[in-house]
Amino acid sequence: MQMTSIQPGSGELDLRAVILTADKFEDLELFVPYLRLLDAGAHVEVAAPTPAEIGGEHGYRLNPTMIIDEVDPTQFDLLVIPGGFPDGAPATVRDLPNAQAVARAFMEANKPVASICHGPWLLAAAGVVEGRRLTSYWHDGVPEDVRAAGGLWEDAAVVTDGNLVTSRWPPDLPAFTDAMMRMVTQPRTAARASR
Numbered sequence: 001m002q003m004t005s006i007q008p009g010s011g012e013l014d015l016r017a018v019i020l021t022a023d024k025f026e027d028l029e030l031f032v033p034y035l036r037l038l039d040a041g042a043h044v045e046v047a048a049p050t051p052a053e054i055g056g057e058h059g060y061r062l063n064p065t066m067i068i069d070e071v072d073p074t075q076f077d078l079l080v081i082p083g084g085f086p087d088g089a090p091a092t093v094r095d096l097p098n099a100q101a102v103a104r105a106f107m108e109a110n111k112p113v114a115s116i117c118h119g120p121w122l123l124a125a126a127g128v129v130e131g132r133r134l135t136s137y138w139h140d141g142v143p144e145d146v147r148a149a150g151g152l153w154e155d156a157a158v159v160t161d162g163n164l165v166t167s168r169w170p171p172d173l174p175a176f177t178d179a180m181m182r183m184v185t186q187p188r189t190a191a192r193a194s195r
Contacts, residue, residue, distance in 0.1 A: 011041030015184055017078040018045045018071055020099050020122065021064075024088020027056035028170045029116050033080050036177045042078075042184075047071050049096060057085055069098050073105035078184050083117025083169075086140040090118035100126040107163070114165040114180040116172070118142055123164075124149035133161040135168050 017037050021030055030046075037044050048054050048064035055061040073079075079102065084090050093099045103126040106113050115123060120136040123129050123146075130150030135158070136142040143153045158167045158175040165183055167176035 011039055013037070013040040013042045013185065015040075015042040015077045016045075016075060017042050017080060017184075018047055018066075018076045018102075019080040019082065020047050020068060020071070020093055020102065021054065021082055021084070022048050022089040022092035023054040024092075025054065025056050025082055025084040026089075026117060026170065027058040027060045028173060029082035029084070029119075030056065031060065032170075032173045033082070033114065033177055033180060036181065037078075037080075040181065040185075045071075045076075049092060054089075057088070068093075068096055068102070071098070071102050073102050073109070073111070076106075077111060078180075079103065079106045079111065079113045080180075081113070081115035081119035081122050083119045083137060086118055090121045094121040094125040104128055110163045112163050112165070112180070112183045114176065114183070116167045116176055117169050120146055120151075120166055124151065132164060133159050134164060134166040135159045136166060137169055 034044055045065045047066045047068045049068055051064055051067055053061055053063050099122055103122050107128040117137045120134055129146055133152045135154050135156050146153045157172040158179045160179050165179045
């Protein structure tokens, strides 16, 4: 099934989000936060390495709305990094210098970042997890890479550390999206104070 661009729902969330991904993404980890944000009224872009159609592990396909090289972090309020096959989207995205730069810009500006499964590979590659508590998928070397980058890896359904929300895998999506939505709907000063 191919998904095209979906319009925001009737919610009133004044927020611009960008999802960084590539071919072989985890379908639920992309679409659940995407649809939750749209339902709340957010404007959501899906950025991939090229404008070519990309596909998920379970058959859903979509056309990116922009390429990663075009992402200007100052124009977005939230960064979402889903997972996917270990040799698919997460491996592709973590090796892109521009994706790393986007992740660094969000973390340095204390803007909300939500990452699940193999997505934290990008954060480790970008050098932004030192001293930060986070979780991820527990195999494929992800925890080891997080720890090697100075992150404090935990095995939990969701870990929130300041502006960073992380989860392990699709069954954690209810906790993940709840934490993500709490982060983007609370006053920004409260988000900074919690760090």
